[in-house]
Amino acid sequence: MLTNNTTKTYKISANLIPVDEEIIKVYMQGAVYAFCNTNKGEAFSVRILFGGDNRDWSGTPMQKIYDYYIKNGKSYDDAAENAAVDAGRLLKAVLERDSREFEIVGKDTGTLYKLA
DSSP states (O other): OBTTOOSOOOOOSSOOOHHHHHHHHHHHHHHHHHHHHHSTTOOBOHHHHHSGGGOOOTTSTTHHHHHHHHHTTOOHHHHHHHHHHHHHHHHHHHHHHOSSOEEEEEESSSEEEEEO
16 A cells, blocks of 8 residues: 555556456566565665666566557657556556555656555
8 A cells, every 4th residue: 555645546548458457467566576575675666667677578468558559659769658657557556455555755757666
């Protein structure tokens, strides 16, 4: 759960089938658990978990988000930007339903979260 959340959680713009969206959320939750276990006390964001050296989503469930935008005529850059926004929305939803307590601790290119 997010303890200090004051903003609305939005649905993603990519039109994915519900099972694909759920698989992505499970994948993201695994990434959050792994990050929190190996980086105790550190903040994370979508960029930290799924950007930078981890920005190649091929072979992961998250690729479906990017593929949706490419199939709908977006350029590489626009598809990547839209996919990143959707990933941020999904990450927030994952943290809201998690039994552990997370808090919003700032911003980088997106919201920074931390295990409370």
